Amino acid sequence: MSPNPAPRPSASDTPPRRRSVQCAGPHGLHRMSYLEWGDADNPDVLVCVHGLTRNGRDFDELARAMAPHYRVVCPDVVGRGLSSWLPVKTDYQLPTYVADMITLIARLDVDSVHWVGTSMGGLIGMLIASIPDNPIRRLVLNDVGPVVTAASLARIGQYVGMAPVFPHFEAAEAYIRAVSAPFGHLSDAQWRQLTESSVKAVDGGWAMRYDPGIGEPFRQTPLLEDVSLWPIYDAIGCPTLLVRGAESDLLTRETADEMGRRGPRARLVEVPGVGHAPTLMDAGQIAPVRDFLLAAGAAGGGR
Incomplete structure (x- = not known):
């Protein structure tokens, strides 16, 4: 990755390319779909990974903003979007996702990447960035850190995989x-955009664009305490930006402040009036991410 990715002005006007890569899981093979924005020959790669029930279309606006500088890759984590559904639902776990992303990076044929991860996508990025000789040189964690509160997991567990078939698009929205x-x-347009990327037409109406089975691990092992991953965070050595929704119930301000004091000593940006998690859809939220990723010497890694 070059020290400061140079702009490629025409790249932001090019439609994204839909591709897929075959990955190996605990119980067989599956395909992970991804969108690729910008110049396909650009050696500077930005990987953007979404949250638990979301998909790679969440990053359309960020990808358009970054495509003049990067080949932007936005995967649909397995079980979401256009990717395969796993036959054994307990395989929907972070180790599976980490292995898939390593396969994806190998497919991209680059030695290093920058990474933006929202919630679950941030956890995947943290795990990869904590491994010796990993490919991540710049890391953005969007409303996630090494402590995930039990309260937020309980809230998520109440709805993930439980959505009905909606009789019409307006009900889905x-x-x-x-x-x-x-x-x-x-805005109404942004809510519609999120809905269009979140549901698909099925017999009888509209359904969420993910495997309901992704919720099974939540319900099989209910958590009564916060999840702590401090040893993983402390092992991260690349420059790190932390974006936090000021009203987040998943990432507390106490945890965010501690992240600035230890490990990679993440720089904190808070988004007022937002909980879990900032969408990175508007210019105000995109700007600090863009500035961090394009900072002079951003590809150098290290502390």
């Missing part, structure tokens, strides 16, 4: 607005 209320204020 109402559901997306309800479960995604912590995203904060979005």
